[in-house]
Amino acid sequence: MKKRIYLLLFSLIFSKVVAGQSIDDTFSQKKMRKDLQVFKDIRLSANSGLHKYRTIEQTDSIYKWAEKEIGKSNTYLDFYNIICQLTDFEGSLHNDTGLPEKYLKNLRKENLGYFPYPVKWIDGKWLVNYENGEIPLGSEIVKINGLPISELVQNLYKYYTTDGQNITGKRIGLRTHFSKYYRLHYGQQEKFQVAFRRNASNLVEEKTINSVGYLECYKRFKRRYSKPFDQIYYADLQDKQKYDYKQIGTSTGILTVYSFGMGNESTQEHKSYLAFLDSVFSKIIKDNIKDLVVDIRQNGGGTDPNDLVTYSYLTQRKFQENKQAWISFKKVPYLKYSYIKAPRFLRFIGAGSYNRMFQEDFYQEKDNRYYQGPLSRDHTIWEPNENAYRGRVYLLVSPAVASAGSLFAAMLAGDENTVVIGEETMGGYYGHNGHTPLGYILPESKIKTFFSVVNLEQDVPMRKNQIYSRGIIPDYEVSQTYQDYINQVDIQMDFALELIKRNSME
The missing domain is CATH 2.30.42.10 (PDZ domain)
Structure with a gap:
């Protein structure tokens, strides 16, 4: 009997612990206000993209909205949704706000409450x-x-x-x-x-x-x-599954790059990709390919310099990774809230290497901003590859294109011999915030928030149909109809090949 009572007490205590990890639990407004202030202070100090797409007045306004929302809020989920709204408002695909793992574990255990269909x-x-x-x-x-x-x-x-x-x-x-x-x-x-x-x-x-x-x-x-x-x-692609080339007919080629996640100059995967590009473009020249489809519709980004190397085989101009780039701090601020898996008293060690990296690259101070100088690697002038393609390019894009994928797509879209087909990309045309992420944990809620700190202006020309705050807008907007969806038809590839056919007859 006594054992059963102990078990019952243990069960009740355990259930309360688990329940205490629910996003639907109450959460005090005092804690919300403290975390909101910390979140705002971090953003103002460290996020160079805070006003990239929003004015100071708009940013002030949404924080006033957040303060009023807290006055109407009483659960952890209420506060999480406020922070998500603020995170999204800034307009950077590299922004992310997430729940602590203990809350995520509880969500995964929920056996009802979710809409049943994708x-x-x-x-x-x-x-x-x-x-x-x-x-x-x-x-x-x-x-x-x-x-x-x-x-x-x-x-x-x-x-x-x-x-x-x-x-x-x-x-x-x-x-x-x-x-x-x-x-x-x-x-x-x-x-x-x-x-x-x-x-x-x-x-x-x-x-x-x-x-x-x-x-x-x-x-x-x-x-x-x-x-x-x-x-x-969604696939976890093996090294050589990330890219492909095939020829159609006598004068059309299709280069597909699903990801630029191939490591950097020190990795074998990157070196294998370089060998692939050299082989493909040598073949393109040999086979006198006049029309090249470049398909990056599933490319969500990756690592430098894979995007830049690929572009060097497709352009006739000199280029650099960006026209300018800057950060908003000299030293990483608010270390005590930083997302570093080390005791707080040791965090200055990791921050020290970060600070040295930033100060070596962003050493030109102007108007409380720290700009990359001309010695930065990102300002290296690239020459077109000796085997660079000179024919017509048909670039296929989609909403999945982001980060390094959208940087590559923006540069290629800016070339006069490129026609862009598909749907607007997730990543911006004129610039983005990227490269180096910082992470923080809000002290009361333990909500995790991440953002990339480098504000980049991409090396691209003005385009007549391009809006500043939007992704890359195609010359030909082509998306699946209902019948295309039911029949699993690749209407964008079909459109590109039909356009090539029409252009070759002119």
């Missing part, structure tokens, strides 16, 4: 991206629990950051994490009342469906209908 943006609509469910594949979602889908997704965009005011990239995030994002914003739902339209029907039907657990919703994502078409974006 979704996908097709032809201006959010469609059910799952076959053999209670709602037919390809049905347009109109409302969930009474909320119009257009209003609903606006509230979920804050969880997936993109450059500037780009929206297309946020849809990539919702394609992957719609169920989780819904739970984070609206809480756990036992059931979902879904209003939907079947394809080619004006009739709005309604169906109440049961929720699923965290793990089940991601299992279903792995069984999404579009997987054969978009799985490469």
Whole structure:
């Protein structure tokens, strides 16, 4: 009997510990205000991109909004959502705000409350991206629990950051994490009342469906209908699976680069990629290729100098990684909150090497900014490779293109012999914040927040159709229709090859 009482007490204590790790638990406004101030101070001191796309007045305004929101908030999740909104507002795809691991573990254990189907943006609509469910594949979602889908997704965009005011990239995030994002914003739902339209029907039907657990919703994502078409974006590619070249007919080539994550000059993977490029472009010259499709639609970035080396084989101009770059501090601020896995009293050691690196590279001070000087490696002038391609380039882009992928795409898009086809990229055209990330942990909530500190102006020309705060905008906007989606048709590649055919007949 005594043993049973001890077990019962242990069970109650354990359940309270686990419950205490729930994002739905209460969290004091006093702690929220302390963490909000720390978050703001860090951003003002260390984030050079804070006002890249937002004015000082706009930034002040959203922090006033955050202070008012705290006055209406009482849970940990309420505060997390405020910090996510602030993080997204800045407009950098390298920004990230995340929950502590103990909260994530609790989320993964939740066995209900999540929307049961993955979704996908097709032809201006959010469609059910799952076959053999209670709602037919390809049905347009109109409302969930009474909320119009257009209003609903606006509230979920804050969880997936993109450059500037780009929206297309946020849809990539919702394609992957719609169920989780819904739970984070609206809480756990036992059931979902879904209003939907079947394809080619004006009739709005309604169906109440049961929720699923965290793990089940991601299992279903792995069984999404579009997987054969978009799985490469999620795949853990081996070294030589990251790039490919093939020839079509007598004068057309297709160069595909899925990732620039091939290491730097010291790695064998990088050296193998250099050998691949040299071999391919030697062959292109030998075979007299007149039209080259460069497909980077799944390229989310990677490491220098893979993007720059690739561009050197595709341009006729001299170039550099950026026109200018700067950071907003001389020494890394707020070390006591830094995301370093070392005791606080030892953090100055790691920070010291970071500070030396920054001071060696960003040594020109002007108006409280620290700029890269002409001796910086990023300002090295690159020459076109001796085997650089001279024909017409058809660049395929998508919302998945980011970071080093979008830097490469921006430089190539700026060349006169390049035609850009596809959908607006997640990464910016004129610049971005990148290169070196800093991480911090807010003292009360332990929320983790990361951002890249180098404000870059990319070495690209002005383009008539290019908006400053947006991703790379194609010359030809081409995206899947409903039938393309159902039939898994690569309409963008088909369009490029048809355009090549038409141009060759002129």
